[in-house]
Amino acid sequence: MAYIEPAPIKDAENPLESMMERFNLAAEKLGLSDEVYNVLKNPAKQVIVSLPITMDNGKIKVFEGIRVIHSNILGPAKGGIRFAPDVHLDEVRALAAWMTWKCAVVDIPYGGGKGGVRCNPREMSKGEIERLMRAYTLAMIDVFGPDKDIPAPDMGTGPREMAWLMDEYSKAHGMTVNAVVTGKPLVLGGSLGRTEATGRGVMVSALAAMQKLKINPFQATCAVQGFGNVGSWAALLLEERGLKIVSVSDISGAYHNENGINIQEAIAYRDSNNGTLEGFKGAEKLTDPMELLLLDVDVLVPAAVEDVITTSNADKIKAKLIVEGANGPTSAKADAIINEKGIMAVPDILANAGGVTVSYFEWVQNRLGYKWTAERVNRRSDRIMKDAFDNVYEASVKYDVPMRIAAYIVAIDKVAKTYTFRGGF
Numbered sequence: 001m002a003y004i005e006p007a008p009i010k011d012a013e014n015p016l017e018s019m020m021e022r023f024n025l026a027a028e029k030l031g032l033s034d035e036v037y038n039v040l041k042n043p044a045k046q047v048i049v050s051l052p053i054t055m056d057n058g059k060i061k062v063f064e065g066i067r068v069i070h071s072n073i074l075g076p077a078k079g080g081i082r083f084a085p086d087v088h089l090d091e092v093r094a095l096a097a098w099m100t101w102k103c104a105v106v107d108i109p110y111g112g113g114k115g116g117v118r119c120n121p122r123e124m125s126k127g128e129i130e131r132l133m134r135a136y137t138l139a140m141i142d143v144f145g146p147d148k149d150i151p152a153p154d155m156g157t158g159p160r161e162m163a164w165l166m167d168e169y170s171k172a173h174g175m176t177v178n179a180v181v182t183g184k185p186l187v188l189g190g191s192l193g194r195t196e197a198t199g200r201g202v203m204v205s206a207l208a209a210m211q212k213l214k215i216n217p218f219q220a221t222c223a224v225q226g227f228g229n230v231g232s233w234a235a236l237l238l239e240e241r242g243l244k245i246v247s248v249s250d251i252s253g254a255y256h257n258e259n260g261i262n263i264q265e266a267i268a269y270r271d272s273n274n275g276t277l278e279g280f281k282g283a284e285k286l287t288d289p290m291e292l293l294l295l296d297v298d299v300l301v302p303a304a305v306e307d308v309i310t311t312s313n314a315d316k317i318k319a320k321l322i323v324e325g326a327n328g329p330t331s332a333k334a335d336a337i338i339n340e341k342g343i344m345a346v347p348d349i350l351a352n353a354g355g356v357t358v359s360y361f362e363w364v365q366n367r368l369g370y371k372w373t374a375e376r377v378n379r380r381s382d383r384i385m386k387d388a389f390d391n392v393y394e395a396s397v398k399y400d401v402p403m404r405i406a407a408y409i410v411a412i413d414k415v416a417k418t419y420t421f422r423g424g425f
Helices: 015-030 034-041 089-105 126-139 159-173 197-213 229-240 263-271 289-294 332-340 354-368 374-399 403-422
Strands: 045-054 060-069 077-084 111-118 149-153 221-225 244-250 253-256 299-302 321-323 344-346
Touching (some): 015 089, 015 332, 034 403, 045 089, 077 089, 077 159, 077 354, 089 111, 089 374, 111 126, 197 344, 221 229, 221 289, 229 299, 253 289, 374 403
Parallel strands (some): 077 149
Antiparallel strands (some): 045 060, 244 253
């Protein structure tokens, strides 16, 4: 299954407001100056373009394309491009800021960016999608660049679209430029280990948190919401390390087996069944898919969409540990309830940063003109994720705040200090 960067799909709560609520708490704890606060609060660049595309029926349709660069203080911007019917500026701005904090948390030299085109790729032919991606690339030709802004796949795009982007950018520059985009097919300079990277980061974060909570992986139970790229890899890798995965879910519903689900069998079934678990015999189907979140398990991994843990169900969650595979699965208003219950939540900007870490490795390999083995990619990615967890945990203890606010503190502190050392702008 192709890698897709995890990100919210719809915004029950405005995603920008949700992100800013947490940003403000962390900024207050750090005692951020007004100057730095205002610089970090506002995106560095917002580009909106019109993209006239000739459709298969011969008619021309105009699409809206967006690219937001939130920050380039630490280095070139980094972030996915989504093709979705409900793409809007506030969402893209929130995702771009999330990418800034995510890159800073794992200490890689990138700022945050994000892009999108308002369209429905499910209703478009391959040719129409290709023309749209190439038009978007040309419209952003002065924005993108291996030292300026490096896109990646997101919802509605994948390695195929990244190949078209790389080709269009390369043609415009008269040479092959692999490093302008990540998430490419392997033959075009993609990295080994990229597909499982986000799920692997979730696994490393979960094990690090379990160590702090003194939970034995070989006696622990886990429920994983979402069985796409991130959820299925997280479930498989956690199972390999001793956890019993008692429940998983996808668009068809939630499936439960108190004796443990064989994740390899579940993945094989999904892949042979049009990408869905519908009819899976290795577990019983729960009446309500949202019931999965309330199961009495040690570890809960929400890896589907945003705003699934809210004020309406947060007080019923029994898990000791939440590790966020998706972006924004816990609404800002539910944070207080989770904290009050004493549940440790490893936040999205830390737990799912394995994907952007291996994106960085792909970019490094492209710049070097040299490929690393999967073993080297995984070893280096695991170390970065473990170090990032330890840094956030230390900040959590030092400032006496939950892990989520601690992650923002670590990220904002790094970007703010870099801005100060660079002398402002």
